[in-house]
Amino acid sequence: MKPETLLQKEDALLIVDVQNDFMPGGALPVPEGDRIVPVLNRWIEAARRAGAWVIASRDWHPRFHVSFREQGGPWPEHCVQDTPGAAFHPGLALGPETIVVSKGTRFDRDAYSAFQDTGLEVFLRTRGVRRLWIGGLAQDVCVLHTVLDACRHGFETHWIRDATRPVSAESGPKAEKDMARAGARAVDTA
Template identity: 50%
Template sequence: MPSDAPTTPRAGDALLLVDVQNDFLPGGNLAVSHGDEIIPPLNRLIQSFSRRSLPIFATRDWHPPQHCSFHEQAGPWPPHCVAGTQGAAFPANLALPHDTAIVSKATTVDQDAYSGFGGTELHYQLRGAGARRLFVGGLATDYCVLNTVRDAVAKGYEVLLLTDAVRAVDVQPGDGDRAVDEMQKLGASLIASAQVAD
């Protein structure tokens, strides 16, 4: 269960949005059920962090057309988030400020990356921004969010998982719940976006 204690973003905090992209939203090539429901709480957090001049990071899949994760290359997924396409874009109603740090991952044909830290400069960028505590939301709970949180904890960040701002693929029923349990066992705290001060 999420903690009920209110939390105020402060120096050393960063908001990390994981793969909130059109192809993962309803109507996309790899849609996460109810994925669009995370956008209102994320927008509220974006405003809260922006008002405090705290850093905001957004990861994205940015795949070449023949990416190894696609069915045609014997991968597990349909083609999605091909670099430069509308499917790879952030949704128009996600209110990312102009100074959001965009982190592209899985950008080569032969390498996949579920974690935002996988083959990217995210760790160095977070350290450069002075981030020690990460507020994490995005898609999908049981894949890219889980792996990003695993790596964040392993690298020494305190992680607050925004429970109402994540949704799961649930290839196997309950995958999302199991992912949340794992993240909590790793040391992530569970928090609802409404507990974060405006």
């Protein structure tokens, strides 16, 4: 499906955690994570033309975050605030109109979903947004939880299959099933 024909004014394109640390060679790499960047750029351009919102979430941890292995968490240290690893991929064509949502900023709690502890739902509601188009990283972690929350909050939720990649090939199909069960629709970019 062509993003140019799908996106409408008052939709939101929600780009999840397209940050250097999640790219091949980064601290917590997602295989082929960089491949989604040109796909997302097409969606960004289409959103801009349609007058839709462009929202980019970022994993934005303080040092000594609870999710890091040194603190007993499951992940290597990643996306520490203001480090190069936490920056958006330099090829991602985010303009000044982009709304940036920082998540995982609490020392004592992790956040996989862009909705968790961010107030994003209220932002979208007060602007009349009802439809979401979601891509980014990783399909089986933060995209999954963002999509599930979007469905739970009652948004018409679409996730863009070729604009995301899973951390692990095993959990990707399971995440896909979970998103379908929650009512999200998958879309492929033409």
